[in-house]
Amino acid sequence: MGDDGLRGFMREVDKKGDLDKRDTQQKDTEKQQAKRARNMQDQGIRGYLQKLENSGEMLRVTKEVDPQTNLSAIEWKTYDQHGKATIFDNIKGHPEWQVCSQIFTDRTKWSMGVNLQEDEFLEGMLRKVSKPLEPVIQDTGNAPCKEVIKIGEEASLYDIPVVTISEEDGGPFIPAGMAIVKDPESGIRNMSIHRQQVFDERTTGFLILPRQARRIHDKYTQRKEPMPVAVVIGAHPAIWFGSAFTTTFGVDELAVAGGVLGDPVRLVKCETIDVEVPADAEIIIEGEIIPGELRHEGPFGEVPGTYAEADECEVFHVKAITHRRDPIYYALHCGAPITCTQATTGIGIELATWDHLSKVEGGMDIMDIRCHAAAGLMMIVIKLRPKMSGQAKTALLAALSGPYLHPKLAIAVDEDIDANDLRQVMWSVTTRVNAADDVDLIPNTRTFPLDKVSPVPEGGHQFERMGTKWLIDATMPAVSRPDQRQRFARAMPKNFDQVELEDFLPEDLFK
Numbered sequence: 001m002g003d004d005g006l007r008g009f010m011r012e013v014d015k016k017g018d019l020d021k022r023d024t025q026q027k028d029t030e031k032q033q034a035k036r037a038r039n040m041q042d043q044g045i046r047g048y049l050q051k052l053e054n055s056g057e058m059l060r061v062t063k064e065v066d067p068q069t070n071l072s073a074i075e076w077k078t079y080d081q082h083g084k085a086t087i088f089d090n091i092k093g094h095p096e097w098q099v100c101s102q103i104f105t106d107r108t109k110w111s112m113g114v115n116l117q118e119d120e121f122l123e124g125m126l127r128k129v130s131k132p133l134e135p136v137i138q139d140t141g142n143a144p145c146k147e148v149i150k151i152g153e154e155a156s157l158y159d160i161p162v163v164t165i166s167e168e169d170g171g172p173f174i175p176a177g178m179a180i181v182k183d184p185e186s187g188i189r190n191m192s193i194h195r196q197q198v199f200d201e202r203t204t205g206f207l208i209l210p211r212q213a214r215r216i217h218d219k220y221t222q223r224k225e226p227m228p229v230a231v232v233i234g235a236h237p238a239i240w241f242g243s244a245f246t247t248t249f250g251v252d253e254l255a256v257a258g259g260v261l262g263d264p265v266r267l268v269k270c271e272t273i274d275v276e277v278p279a280d281a282e283i284i285i286e287g288e289i290i291p292g293e294l295r296h297e298g299p300f301g302e303v304p305g306t307y308a309e310a311d312e313c314e315v316f317h318v319k320a321i322t323h324r325r326d327p328i329y330y331a332l333h334c335g336a337p338i339t340c341t342q343a344t345t346g347i348g349i350e351l352a353t354w355d356h357l358s359k360v361e362g363g364m365d366i367m368d369i370r371c372h373a374a375a376g377l378m379m380i381v382i383k384l385r386p387k388m389s390g391q392a393k394t395a396l397l398a399a400l401s402g403p404y405l406h407p408k409l410a411i412a413v414d415e416d417i418d419a420n421d422l423r424q425v426m427w428s429v430t431t432r433v434n435a436a437d438d439v440d441l442i443p444n445t446r447t448f449p450l451d452k453v454s455p456v457p458e459g460g461h462q463f464e465r466m467g468t469k470w471l472i473d474a475t476m477p478a479v480s481r482p483d484q485r486q487r488f489a490r491a492m493p494k495n496f497d498q499v500e501l502e503d504f505l506p507e508d509l510f511k
């Protein structure tokens with residue numbers, strides 16, 4: 001309830017002269033507040049990390065590792081070969097710190113993070129995202145993100161175990177900072193992620209692609225004012241999700257995060273800028289971007305798994321760093337798949353595509369959507385139950401013109417195929433596709449800015465790409481003839497559904 005709402009409410013109560021009632025109302029609010037304080041949810045990253053570790057989804061590395069030489073390869077290989085996240089508690093040169101990585105690399109982990117069953121993840125997330133909850137600002141008091149406060153010359157980025165990630169990267173990068181800025185006209189917050197190459201103790205790059213943060217940045221530039229930015233590292237999965245999700249301009253992503261949490265995000269004020277940040281975060285870097293200042297940055301291993309070439313980008317100046325006493329740095333891996341980078345944006349693409357398809361042809365019978373991390377997010381698989389001939393292709397066209405640019409290849413599969421299993425998808429593509437009928441190319445369409453194989457139009461910027469979208473209808477032919485479709489069924493082992501492997505193989509395989 002805003003100020004006006006509250007005042008209006010009190011006036012109504014006064015008008016009736018019903019003071020008793022007002023007392024009761026007040027007591028109720030106090031009671032509610034006390035109840036809320038008792039039930040205060042952990043809005044940091046620690047509860048989630050604990051869950052990952054307890055369930056065997058995350059491995060702890062206790063041997064000393066070096067952010068400059070081997071940390072990146074260790075966490076990448078651990079996920080690639082074992083499907084696990086990592087937490088490092090012995091970091092060369094950073095005795096007080098821990099580092100976690102690959103914590104959001106698949107839907108299993110995401111489901112744990114936002115308390116949803118994996119098989120109802122997309123519907124559940126859409127439900128949560130559609131009920132945003134405005135954040136609340138609280139007294140700085142004993143906010144965990146303020147346990148250590150370093151202002152001005154005291155603040156140094158060298159204190160943070162920032163990792164050099166891919167072989168050819170231009171240096172160490174902070175890739176997981178959630179940047180909170182305010183629209184200088186409306187005062188509405190925006191939260192988004194921007195890679196930051198560390199140049200020195202108090203300066204980084206700050207790459208802003210043409211989206212909402214860029215729109216806000218341009219307003220500051222027009223006013224010739226620096227843009228205050230608070231960079232948040234390490235917070236609840238719901239907040240991380242909010243920072244990566246594309247919403248309508250003017251919607252505060254912290255309100256989206258509140259919807260996903262089911263509780264308003266608790267914020268505290270920054271020390272040196274007029275921006276609020278999540279109280280339970282691990283690390284906050286306060287700073288500003290000066291209009292017109294650009295600096296050479298990159299190269300950097302990016303979402304598709306190839307390098308973005310060195311180029312100019314905005315510059316971020318540190319004004320203060322605050323953090324927990326024993327901070328955990330989230331060393332997100334960006335580079336060759338599969339990493340958190342693809343799996344985070346992928347969830348947003350899947351949700352937006354699901355929502356988009358719910359409006360096409362009066363809603364389709366969609367069963368799953370997977371924007372594949374392994375394909376650098378440029379391939380999306382739609383699992384559906386086509387009701388009429390041609391419907392799968394309509395779904396594919398829509399999937400290739402949804403809210404995100406990343407997918408350029410869309411594949412439709414039937415309900416008997418696991419859309420997450422690329423082996424089954426490829427099997428479907430060979431056994432259910434007659435390319436002359438089922439494959440279409442759509443040339444000269446705008447593609448994902450980081451898709452290097454799509455040409456840059458004459459005179460265009462490296463992020464302006466025009467390429468070919470293509471679709472593959474790998475559903476069985478003859479939608480209206482179930483008897484005909486049967487010919488394309490998978491030849492499954494006898495009694496496949498009845499046989500339980502646990503009854504026949506060693507027990508410890510199933511722990």
Ligand SMILES: Cc1cc2nc3c(=O)[nH]c(=O)nc-3n(C[C@H](O)[C@H](O)[C@H](O)COP(=O)(O)O)c2cc1C
Binds near residue numbers: 176192332341344
């Ligand atoms: C791990 C990760 C890294 C990202 N890095 C950048 C980046 O360096 N620059 C950028 O402009 N967008 C980057 N993005 C994308 C934006 O943060 C994302 O699209 C966000 O929703 C944009 O918000 P906005 O529409 O409010 O500007 C990244 C996203 C993720 C998940």
Ligand SMILES: [Mn+2]
Binds near residue numbers: 191192212248249
């Ligand atoms: Mn936004």
